Structure formats: C-alpha cells, structure tokens
Amino acid sequence: GNSVTQMEGPVTLSEEAFLTINCTYTATGYPSLFWYVQYPGEGLQLLLKATKADDKGSNKGFEATYRKETTSFHLEKGSVQVSDSAVYFCALGSGGSNYKLTFGKGTLLTVNP
C-alpha cells in the first residue's frame, strides 16, 4: 500500500537558517504529492503541491521538487522566520476513483529569534 515517511522532529532552527524536511514515499502508479502546514490548534493549510515527476511546487519561500527516481519530495526554505514555526505534513494522493490522502506523521518546526 501507499506510505509516507518524513523526518522525525522536532526541528529547532534560528531565524534566517536554511530548512530541509525530508519526505520519501512508497506508492503504486504516479501519485500527487503535497505539503501541508498546521499551526497550533488549527486545521491544515495547503502549502504546496506537485502532480507529476520533476514538478516543483513553491509558496511563501518554500519549495519542494517531485523526484520520481528517489521517490522523494523534500521541503526546503532558504531563510526561515519565527512565524514558520508549525507542524509540517507530507502527503500523497493516490490515483483512481477511490481518492484518499496518505499522510506522514508530521514534523514539528520551531524557529527561535
């Protein structure tokens, strides 16, 4: 079946540091890949997505590239801010008519001033 593995947290960085959160997946066919962000006590917000190999999703300075050869979708940001502190979830969307998202366990990011 489908699965998503993302790096264990928590991750603690200083403001303006470089961020990488690793995400790898196992899936049949050609899934879509997503990064969602969850701020404390809130629902999930879509951060970015990519629907085919070599696509790069980007939003608010975050980027991730769909790498089919390494089955990865790592999240990166060049300079994090305190306001980026949140939990980040990698997810894949399976194909076919029974569409569902498979989520990783989430990575807690804390950015200190």
Place this chain on the structure above:
Amino acid sequence: DGGITQSPKYLFRKEGQNVTLSCEQNLNHDAMYWYRQDPGQGLRLIYYSQIVNDFQKGDIAEGYSVSREKKESFPLTVTSAQKNPTAFYLCASSMGVGYTDTQYFGPGTRLTVL
C-alpha cells in the same frame, strides 16, 4: 468568504454518549472527508463522500457514522462503540476525487471524552 466551518471547536462528552460533529462548506465542492488526528500521528481517514447521498468507509470507520443529505454538509457521529474517541477531528473538501484535486481543511473539532 468561501471556506469550511466546523463546530464546535471544543466538545466534551461522557462515556457511552453519541455526539455529532458539524462540517459545512460553501466552496461548492463535490467531495468531503473526515480525518482523525492523534498526538504525534499523521491524519487517518474515517469516511469520505464523493457526491450527495453516497459515502465510503476509510481506514478507521468502526464506531463512526456519517450522512450526506446536502452537498454543503457532512456531519460525523461518534458513537459509543468507538473505543477511544478522544482526538482532534478534521473535515476536508475537494472539488472532485481526481488524484490532483486538492483537499482543503476546516479548523477542526477537539473531542474529549470524560
């Protein structure tokens, strides 16, 4: 503003009682979903609905029930048969069920069983 609303934000229930969580969307989306989130875990799918009057079980449907009588509404009932109902419940919707369709989430309801 278009979006998904969930109510209430916090809900307390005594053991043995059923409770219904509300989810409404005004995005004109066909598909709606319910997920459960436990601390340190990813989200797990409870039920989803592709169209009105139709829904399918997800990975952890036991102890839950849903209805989809209107396009905008997808209430979730947590029954007394659910062994460990304390969790954060998230509702989502998407335009369709294609693999590229993006799911948009509501703010969630935190259910605590006393």
